[in-house]
Amino acid sequence: xxxxxxxxxxxxxxxxxxxxxxxxxxxxxxxxxxxxxxxxxxxxxxxxxxxxxxxxxxxxxxxxxxxxxxxxxxxxxxxxxxxxxxxxxxxxxxxxxxxxxxxxxxxxxxxxxxxxxxxxxxxxxxxxxxxxxxxxxxxxxxxxxxxxxxxxxxxxxxxxxxxxxxxxxxxxxxxxxxxxxxxxxxxxxxxxxxxxxxxxxxxxxxxxxxxxxxxxxxxxxxxxxxx
Amino acid sequence: xxxxxxxxxxxxxxxxxxxxxxxxxxxxxxxxxxxxxxxxxxxxxxxxxxxxxxxxxxxxxxxxxxxxxxxxxxxxxxxxxxxxxxxxxxxxxxxxxxxxxxxxxxxxxxxxxxxxxxxxxxxxxxxxxxxxxxxxxxxxxxxxxxxxxxxxxxxxxxxxxxxxxxxxxxxxxxxxxxxxxxxxxxxxxxxxxxxxxxxxxxxxxxxxxxxxxxxxxxxxxxxxxxxxxxxxxxxxxxxxxxxxxxxxxxxxxxxxxxxxxxxxxxxxxxxxxxxxxxxxxxxxx
Numbered sequence: 101x102x103x104x105x106x107x108x109x110x111x112x113x114x115x116x117x118x119x120x121x122x123x124x125x126x127x128x129x130x131x132x133x134x135x136x137x138x139x140x141x142x143x144x145x146x147x148x149x150x151x152x153x154x155x156x157x158x159x160x161x162x163x164x165x166x167x168x169x170x171x172x173x174x175x176x177x178x179x180x181x182x183x184x185x186x187x188x189x190x191x192x193x194x195x196x197x198x199x200x201x202x203x204x205x206x207x208x209x210x211x212x213x214x215x216x217x218x219x220x221x222x223x224x225x226x227x228x229x230x231x232x233x234x235x236x237x238x239x240x241x242x243x244x245x246x247x248x249x250x251x252x253x254x255x256x257x258x259x260x261x262x263x264x265x266x267x268x269x270x271x272x273x274x275x276x277x278x279x280x281x282x283x284x285x286x287x288x289x290x291x292x293x294x295x296x297x298x299x300x301x302x303x304x305x306x307x308x309x310x311x312x313x314x315x316x317x318x319x320x321x322x323x324x325x326x327x
Numbered sequence: 328x329x330x331x332x333x334x335x336x337x338x339x340x341x342x343x344x345x346x347x348x349x350x351x352x353x354x355x356x357x358x359x360x361x362x363x364x365x366x367x368x369x370x371x372x373x374x375x376x377x378x379x380x381x382x383x384x385x386x387x388x389x390x391x392x393x394x395x396x397x398x399x400x401x402x403x404x405x406x407x408x409x410x411x412x413x414x415x416x417x418x419x420x421x422x423x424x425x426x427x428x429x430x431x432x433x434x435x436x437x438x439x440x441x442x443x444x445x446x447x448x449x450x451x452x453x454x455x456x457x458x459x460x461x462x463x464x465x466x467x468x469x470x471x472x473x474x475x476x477x478x479x480x481x482x483x484x485x486x487x488x489x490x491x492x493x494x495x496x497x498x499x500x501x502x503x504x505x506x507x508x509x510x511x512x513x514x515x516x517x518x519x520x521x522x523x524x525x526x527x528x529x530x531x532x533x534x535x536x537x538x539x540x541x542x543x544x545x546x547x548x549x550x551x552x553x554x555x556x557x558x559x560x561x562x563x564x565x566x567x568x569x570x571x572x573x574x575x576x577x578x579x580x581x582x583x584x585x586x587x588x589x590x591x592x593x594x595x596x597x598x599x600x601x602x603x604x605x606x607x608x609x610x611x612x
Contacts (some may be wrong), residue, residue, distance in 0.1 A: 111439060119351060174432060
């Protein structure tokens with residue numbers, strides 16, 4: 101925590117966990133999905149998100165975040181109306197899951213082409229959030245550091261290829277974690293990087309081609325695609 | 328930044344003010360230059376000022392009506408027990424906290440639930456002490472250092488430590504800022520922090536209906552006076568027997584000992600009172 105985290109963030113009230121955190125969570129989840137056209141997003145509210153959502157504007161903030169707004173965007177106040185006007189395809193459900201974080205949500209994306217993605221995230225308090233699961237992978241992503249996530253086939257050499265690429269570009273890796281569903285199956289690598297801003301599309305493409313087993317690369321930072 | 332005592336020792340070795348020493352320490356820890364950290368906080372001060380301006384008049388929460396204007400009228404015609412400084416600070420504090428409930432754009436300092444306290448104390452300094460921006464930024468640096476140490480040693484989250492960690496911390500940060508703005512010594516800054524925290528130990532987070540409104544909004548206004556009086560105590564030369572770092576440790580320990588019903592769950596305390604339950608029930612209708 102630095103001085104600007106203590107005296108901050110600048111945000112639309114009333115709650116850092118239920119409003120600002122919700123907006124960040126929405127934009128992190130949306131960043132995982134990317135820009136592909138959407139036919140539906142169902143937001144499953146869990147824990148206290150389900151019960152105090154209206155009074156805290158959690159529903160507005162989640163949708164605002166999904167549309168790319170930051171926690172300090174005044175547009176959060178009218179996000180639901182804006183989304184309806186724009187034909188942004190969202191709906192809310194409530195689900196009670198044993199062991200789920202008390203302030204959390206599951207975003208279920210369906211693309212126009214039928215592809216789907218499930219993202220689960222929690223608001224940890226003070227506006228801090230954590231993505232906890234992407235398509236069944238357990239992850240731990242705060243979005244506070246510029247981050248790159250790869251989805252790849254679990255074969256040898258992927259980590260080395262990605263690490264070599266960062267080394268070549270003099271980008272220091274702050275943390276790196278690996279997740280896989282099964283040996284040889286689909287795997288994911290989360291790298292937090294010492295960079296000043298969101299990893300650009302050029303770096304994204306470079307990582308995508310760093311190893312033939314890499315299928316997809318998602319850049320994340322500060323709760324969204326832009327800092 | 329983990330220790331106010333370390334900053335204090337740094338001040339004694341370097342002869343710097345508390346704010347200057349804290350800024351140097353933050354710069355060393357983060358690698359950002361003192362100028363850029365200062366510029367960042369200057370931006371936060373502008374955002375706070377903007378929220379104070381926006382907050383003036385016309386806002387209410389779902390439960391709590393607009394009330395800050397009552398203090399302004401009262402301050403004009405009655406001989407109030409509190410000083411005009413405290414009344415101004417409380418009025419600003421309540422109006423910003425109300426604005427927050429109405430989805431206003433605020434600076435969480437340290438949290439959204441306690442967002443009225445620092446603006447109240449700082450902008451009352453501008454009105455009554457004619458403090459300039461540079462001096463308010465020095466106050467903000469001191470407040471940020473106190474908040475950072477509190478976060479490191481204890482917590483700033485109501486869900487972990489109750490309201491002592493949110494409004495209590497904001498009042499302690501504000502108290503330290505006042506001592507800085509008045510030109511108090513580093514030692515006096517730390518005593519103001521310790522004295523404030525000692526008076527809020529055990530303060531629970533029991534929001535009615537889980538909303539950041541009751542008792543949060545008026546508590547923002549009321550704790551401004553505690554922070555101001557603690558600054559007066561410290562500037563008068565009164566000392567806390569328990570050093571600030573140890574008081575903060577105690578706050579963290581008390582917070583961990585609080586039952587979950589009293590940590591932002593809206594299940595205990597005022598939230599569980601008959602009227603609190605009735606208000607929460609009406610909200611759901």
